[in-house]
Amino acid sequence: MNRVFSSEWIKIARPSTLLGWMGPVVLFAIMGTIFNFTEAATEAGQFRGPFGIAPGPAQLAAPDGWIIGMHSASSFIGLIALAIFATNIAREYEKGTIRILLVAEPRRIQLLIGKLLALSSFVVVIAAGATIITMLVSMALAPSQNISMDAWLSWQGLLELLKGFASISLATIVWGLIGGVLAIVARSAAISISIGVGFLFIFELLIGQFAEAIGTKLPATVLGALASGGTFTIDYSTALALSLVYGVASIAISLYIFIRRDVTD
Amino acid sequence: MNNLSQITTEDKPALAVDGLTKIFGRITAVEGLTFTMPRGGVIGFVGPNGAGKSTTIRMILGLIRPTKGSAEILGHGICKPYSYIRKVGALVEAPVFYPGLSGSNNLKALAKLGGYPSENIPRVLETVGLMSRASDKVANYSLGMKQRLGIAAALLPEPELLILDEPTNGLDPAGIVEIRNLLRQIGNSGRTVFVSTHLLSEVEVEADRLVMIHNGRLVFAGELAEIMKKACNSVLARPENAADMTLLTEIVREAGYSFNQEGNSIIVDAPMYWAPELNRHATSKGINLRELRPQCESLEDIFLNMTRGEAAV
Numbered sequence: 001m002n003r004v005f006s007s008e009w010i011k012i013a014r015p016s017t018l019l020g021w022m023g024p025v026v027l028f029a030i031m032g033t034i035f036n037f038t039e040a041a042t043e044a045g046q047f048r049g050p051f052g053i054a055p056g057p058a059q060l061a062a063p064d065g066w067i068i069g070m071h072s073a074s075s076f077i078g079l080i081a082l083a084i085f086a087t088n089i090a091r092e093y094e095k096g097t098i099r100i101l102l103v104a105e106p107r108r109i110q111l112l113i114g115k116l117l118a119l120s121s122f123v124v125v126i127a128a129g130a131t132i133i134t135m136l137v138s139m140a141l142a143p144s145q146n147i148s149m150d151a152w153l154s155w156q157g158l159l160e161l162l163k164g165f166a167s168i169s170l171a172t173i174v175w176g177l178i179g180g181v182l183a184i185v186a187r188s189a190a191i192s193i194s195i196g197v198g199f200l201f202i203f204e205l206l207i208g209q210f211a212e213a214i215g216t217k218l219p220a221t222v223l224g225a226l227a228s229g230g231t232f233t234i235d236y237s238t239a240l241a242l243s244l245v246y247g248v249a250s251i252a253i254s255l256y257i258f259i260r261r262d263v264t265d
Numbered sequence: 266m267n268n269l270s271q272i273t274t275e276d277k278p279a280l281a282v283d284g285l286t287k288i289f290g291r292i293t294a295v296e297g298l299t300f301t302m303p304r305g306g307v308i309g310f311v312g313p314n315g316a317g318k319s320t321t322i323r324m325i326l327g328l329i330r331p332t333k334g335s336a337e338i339l340g341h342g343i344c345k346p347y348s349y350i351r352k353v354g355a356l357v358e359a360p361v362f363y364p365g366l367s368g369s370n371n372l373k374a375l376a377k378l379g380g381y382p383s384e385n386i387p388r389v390l391e392t393v394g395l396m397s398r399a400s401d402k403v404a405n406y407s408l409g410m411k412q413r414l415g416i417a418a419a420l421l422p423e424p425e426l427l428i429l430d431e432p433t434n435g436l437d438p439a440g441i442v443e444i445r446n447l448l449r450q451i452g453n454s455g456r457t458v459f460v461s462t463h464l465l466s467e468v469e470v471e472a473d474r475l476v477m478i479h480n481g482r483l484v485f486a487g488e489l490a491e492i493m494k495k496a497c498n499s500v501l502a503r504p505e506n507a508a509d510m511t512l513l514t515e516i517v518r519e520a521g522y523s524f525n526q527e528g529n530s531i532i533v534d535a536p537m538y539w540a541p542e543l544n545r546h547a548t549s550k551g552i553n554l555r556e557l558r559p560q561c562e563s564l565e566d567i568f569l570n571m572t573r574g575e576a577a578v
Contacts, residue, residue, distance in 0.1 A: 003377055003378055003379070003380050004378060006377045007374045007375070007378035008374075010366070010370060010373055010374040010377060011363055011366065014366070016365070095361050096358070096359070096361040097362065097363065099328060099357045099361065100357075100361060100362075101378065102327065102328055103326055103328075103350065103353075104350075104375050104378040104379035105379065106326075106347050106350050262323075262328065262329040262330060263323065263328040263329065264289075264323070264329065
């Protein structure tokens with residue numbers, strides 16, 4: 001498994017790959033943070049914009065206030081993670097490189113798990129980069145909006161930071177695992193990303209409109225709640241448990257198909 | 266116990282295929298393929314496009330699960346490819362790599378994945394003549410260079426068995442000769458090269474043994490010399506003086522062989538070992554022969570004769 005992990009990182013650690021994926025995430029996190037701080041001051045936390053409902057000044061001054069921008073950007077980061085997993089795995093089939101991988105490492109469980117671990121670590125690095133930028137932008141904007149940073153820099157603030165980062169990372173990984181299973185089923189990056197985006201961002205919203213009870217249990221809602229530390233409709237522990245179920249189910253389906261399917265062109 | 270099992274597998278043939286069959290839906294790609302090939306030398310795996318060569322290679326490498334039958338590679342069953350794959354180097358169909366990585370980084374990723382020593386990378390790049398372009402991105406490689414990189418990747422594990430699927434595709438004539446010499450060199454070193462191709466003329470010059478398939482079924486498996494011996498079943502004789510033709514045909518007729526006259530030559534349906542006897546008879550009757558040589562069919566002709574009447578899949 002270590003060999004697969006190291007090998008995979010040779011492919012994904014290229015600056016162009018890292019910056020290409022991290023760039024949009026960081027940009028989105030910065031925009032989300034700027035939106036939160038500017039709208040919080042003017043609309044007392046009730047403004048609804050492209051990044052959701054802006055938090056109020058009190059919420060921004062809370063211990064987790066400095067990474068609230070990440071909550072706003074979490075769905076976008078999840079989408080990027082889905083695309084990273086889907087592109088990486090589907091391209092192995094599209095280009096035929098899956099053959100050389102399986103000739104070098106024919107143990108399919110090890111190969112897939114090693115690959116998923118490498119991709120998971122990659123999206124965590126991206127999430128970490130975006131979190132750091134969000135913190136720095138928050139600290140830069142707070143004085144101009146009269147938001148106190150005292151709670152952020154307390155022990156409680158550091159704990160909230162760690163919890164927030166862990167939640168966002170886990171949600172991002174599960175987004176990626178969903179992208180991975182779609183890629184293994186479809187063996188096409190374009191199709192798997194289209195299905196993922198179509199279901200998670202359109203179909204799921206429609207289901208939520210008609211059947212709220214089911215809607216709150218669907219992946220995008222659950223993962224959004226996990227990344228935000230819980231929402232009004234789904235609490236944190238439920239979101240965590242359901243996210244783990246989605247993650248494990250994705251791995252199990254991926255492995256089942258990957259082990260059984262012949263590698264043909 | 267470990268030593269015993271090592272001795273046992275080392276005594277086993279390079280490839281022992283028993284009734285290997287693969288059915289995709291309604292199409293039978295490979296049917297009851299059975300052959301055994303000892304270790305060492307170059308084995309040509311030939312057949313026209315669509316004969317089932319790549320499917321067989323994929324089954325051998327564990328990429329495809331056989332519908333029926335079994336096979337042993339270096340003494341290990343193909344149901345557990347991990348038990349033999351580290352002794353096997355392979356290039357399956359067209360060489361594929363990560364275009365954004367350099368040639369050497371592609372090999373580095375493969376070496377890490379397979380657990381092969383990274384010191385092998387410069388050696389294999391040198392072997393295939395790609396050292397000077399090793400740091401270039403594969404996206405900028407020509408088809409021939411990718412083919413060479415594919416062979417380099419197959420050589421990374423220092424394999425006991427090298428399996429190459431159409432390795433000379435895309436190479437220029439000089440490259441083909443280089444690769445042919447390389448395969449010969451590997452085969453002569455005691456290792457086994459199993460090379461598939463649809464170009465029968467290619468294996469005619471480089472292989473020691475042959476596995477010939479058509480429509481997924483075995484046509485021939487054995488020594489190349491054996492099949493070529495059968496191919497040389499006529500003798501061409503040309504008298505120096507055309508007027509001696511009648512006398513020459515009488516000699517052939519007396520020996521009980523049939524013949525065809527083609528211009529100033531006759532082609533006798535006799536085995537090649539009869540040629541010296543014909544020469545003796547002709548000399549004793551005062552006929553000087555300008556030309557006397559066995560007439561051999563090409564491997565392509567033999568293949569076509571052996572598979573005549575079979576419809577393509």
